[in-house]
Amino acid sequence: MVAAGTLTRADLAESLHREVGLSRADASRLVEQILYHMCESLSRGENVKISGFGSFILRDKGERVGRNPKTGVEVPIAPRRVLTFRASQMMRDRIVAGG
Known part of the structure; x- marks a missing residue:
């Protein structure tokens, strides 16, 4: 088992x-x-x-208008594809239970 921190490729291989x-x-x-x-x-x-x-899920986000928080100026945000992760119910239950 890996100590608290980040799980790496090397950890998986080991x-x-x-x-x-x-x-x-x-x-x-x-x-x-x-x-x-x-x-x-x-x-x-x-x-x-x-x-x-x-599941690793790809989502397409449409173009939208954003706002520069410093200046308040509206700027267009280009459409893009984003990657999201949704943990399975089994994984969520294990995380809540602490292992």
């Missing part, structure tokens, strides 16, 4: 090495391949759903 028994190189390659496939799917406009964990 976990695979310890718990599954893959070599460190194979574990690192596996983590990279999974992340690569997730990124490729998202770049093609596909959502990514990992059962029991959550």
